[in-house]
Amino acid sequence: MSRKLLPLSVTAILMGGTAMADVPNVAVDIAPVHSLVARVMEGVGTPDLIIQPGASPHEYSLRPSEAAALQNADLVFWIGEDLTPWMEGAVDTLAEGAAVTTLLETDGTTLLDFREDALFEAHDHGHDDHDEHGHDDHDHDAAKEASDHDHDHDEHDHDEHADGHDHDHEEHAEAEAHDHDHDHEEHAEADAHDHDHDDHAGHDHGEHDPHAWLSPTNASTWLNVIAAQLSAADPDNAGTYFANAAAARAEMEALSAEINSTLDPARGGSFIVFHDAYQYFEADFDFPASGAISLGDATDPSPARIAEIQGRIRDEGVDCVLAEPQYNPGIVATVLEGTEASTGVIDPLGAALEPGPALYPQLMRNMAATLADCL
Incomplete structure (x- = not known):
């Protein structure tokens, strides 16, 4: 026996069972997903959490201990670069030898496209309006953009044709004044479009909304994915992993029933969220939001967007406007000015909760309770 294996053998004898070193080192990106992994690993081991509760996952600086957890990982579970674009490089560099599971890319995961407007329409909600990977809405948006572009092109061609005619001095002066006003309007529209685009860039994302853990349906799918990956790395404990996953799936069904019961008295109420992170929850529980103050997670909303939201309220x-722990409460206060809407704080990441197996169900219960109380 080699000297390298001797300490592990001694540890196993002292513990009277499987050596702890046989259990894979597991690193997980955010607390809700960490909770799912911890539930599947319960009784076998404990995963490492990379992004601490209360921190924004979109921009984060790794602590030395978190970098070390990635470096030592045999398995990595993360939502994907749509949520944490900075983490892709860290995973590639630090967890070079690890088996990496990107949950947004796993089979059976329901994906939704980002909603681009401040105000949401009824057809934006529910699973019937998208395919499993959400491309239909994206194609529709692309077609609309192409149509808008063609319309602008036609208007441009018409203007150029008009400029080709001979005019007398007076008509020419009027045309110049008109063109100046038209250019001014186009410039203002372009500025507004650019600002909206900047808001959209605040997502720092691909085409899909990454907040997919807020669907218990997705969470149930991921439990089996997590169990399969753990079992492949640690066959000796495969029975425990799959038994835990099966129990957790049953708990997820009960949790969904409980949340529906909590929300039932508040159905028909209308609410505005701080940023558009909740459509998976809305779709699973048929509880649609009316809009979002901020389109992206990394930018403040424009004055025009705030005015649009205030108008709808x-x-x-609108009965309720929801703030979040990570974001500026002053923006919500501004939106509430001159309205009679109530307010509350909703937390999609479990900022105030203890990481571990119990975090995910408590996070979902808290969200439902916050909505019901606010409405």
């Missing part, structure tokens, strides 16, 4: 009598 006043015109439609």
